[in-house]
Amino acid sequence: MRRGVQGDILAAPHEALHQYERNFGGMIRHTPRIVVRAICEQDIIHVLQTAQTNSVPVTIRGAGHSCMGQALSDDGILLVNAAAHASFTLLENGRVEITTRCRWKYVERILNQIGLTAPVLGDNLSITIGGILSVGGYGVRSVAYGAIVHQVERLRFIQPDGSPIWCSPTENTELFQYSLAGQGRIGFIERVVMRTIPYPRQTQHYTFKHTSLDSLVKSLAWLLNDAFPEEFIAIYSRAGTIVSHYEFSLQNIPANPIQQLSQGDKLQQTQVLPNISPIYRQLQITSDEFNPAVDYLIEYAQLQPFLDFIKDKLHQTCLGQYTDSFIVMAVRPPANQHPLPFEATAFGSDPIKFLVGFYPVVPKENIRALEKVKAIIRDILHLCIKLGGRPYLYGWHELDVQVKRKLYGTHYDAVLQLQQKLDPKNLFNKKVI
Numbered sequence: 001m002r003r004g005v006q007g008d009i010l011a012a013p014h015e016a017l018h019q020y021e022r023n024f025g026g027m028i029r030h031t032p033r034i035v036v037r038a039i040c041e042q043d044i045i046h047v048l049q050t051a052q053t054n055s056v057p058v059t060i061r062g063a064g065h066s067c068m069g070q071a072l073s074d075d076g077i078l079l080v081n082a083a084a085h086a087s088f089t090l091l092e093n094g095r096v097e098i099t100t101r102c103r104w105k106y107v108e109r110i111l112n113q114i115g116l117t118a119p120v121l122g123d124n125l126s127i128t129i130g131g132i133l134s135v136g137g138y139g140v141r142s143v144a145y146g147a148i149v150h151q152v153e154r155l156r157f158i159q160p161d162g163s164p165i166w167c168s169p170t171e172n173t174e175l176f177q178y179s180l181a182g183q184g185r186i187g188f189i190e191r192v193v194m195r196t197i198p199y200p201r202q203t204q205h206y207t208f209k210h211t212s213l214d215s216l217v218k219s220l221a222w223l224l225n226d227a228f229p230e231e232f233i234a235i236y237s238r239a240g241t242i243v244s245h246y247e248f249s250l251q252n253i254p255a256n257p258i259q260q261l262s263q264g265d266k267l268q269q270t271q272v273l274p275n276i277s278p279i280y281r282q283l284q285i286t287s288d289e290f291n292p293a294v295d296y297l298i299e300y301a302q303l304q305p306f307l308d309f310i311k312d313k314l315h316q317t318c319l320g321q322y323t324d325s326f327i328v329m330a331v332r333p334p335a336n337q338h339p340l341p342f343e344a345t346a347f348g349s350d351p352i353k354f355l356v357g358f359y360p361v362v363p364k365e366n367i368r369a370l371e372k373v374k375a376i377i378r379d380i381l382h383l384c385i386k387l388g389g390r391p392y393l394y395g396w397h398e399l400d401v402q403v404k405r406k407l408y409g410t411h412y413d414a415v416l417q418l419q420q421k422l423d424p425k426n427l428f429n430k431k432v433i
Contacts, residue, residue: 004046025067032078049162062131100130119145160428169338295357295392302387322360341411
């Protein structure tokens, strides 16, 4: 391994291996045999070739912000693809070619300095581009631009045997559609060409306080039409506060926005404000506890019963002891988007889907409480699927084969066949969902 890798290599009994035994979820622990910190494409190619030659499993890790153990290796090779800097090339029409080792906060800082921004950003910019592309990626701007994977035009794909190849909607299409939001099951995305948009310096803000979940849901019907706020998020608090927040570019404020958005509820605030970059307003996330984070995608017609069910769980079960709120966001995939079968909005007929998420934090010494929370999460997942929705595969979702086939149809078996073709020894990223 050392003969062909420029980055650091850690092997037992090195103390630094312990920092790679856990991921953000904190519920699974595995110790790798070797950790390789890649710094270039050739490092990745050499690691994959060495793994195949020696029949040693290899697992990919970015920032380790996963929940189900996808970024952990049990006595195999852990290939860490994360850098503490941004490295990208600015192309024509605001596109960028960028390595997936970059963390979003470094990329966004440089883009803002040249008047650009990523169309969609998550709430934790310390994770890597590769990590978010493996699951989809959603944020407050998804109401206007869809998922982060929807911004990718081309990608550099490294197959499990170390062979690199470029993919797009028109070249190596199957690899393109199954690698994005595919959890790294069939290979490694080394770099991508992505769209950016101009960074608005000022935006119009509207914040509403709703009297009930019913009134919140009624106000969201407006989004099913051609309404394009730049940002949207709603938050339900166990204490009873229900707030929705919208931002519009100054060139795209709709007629009578207060009347359309409020449904008679109280307008708390409306003002023009400087657009604060997400690099300065991201959530503070800790990994010292168990974090069985979950998000679900649902269509509008089923949103009310789904929210009511989660609300009841917050108030009537132990779930409310470990999370006091849930969020609602909206995801509108771009028109004529190339299909990505495992992206979580790839179902149903509505042009917009609603993301519902909550993020329990359970003390790591309280295993009994964790099991109770996981049982509640299973109930919510069951209802989501019954209502025709999908889980967002980033989070803690226990899916058996029958459920996977119900969710993804023929694509589930197709990706398994492709994986067997590309990785007949089954050495690459074995732990993905």
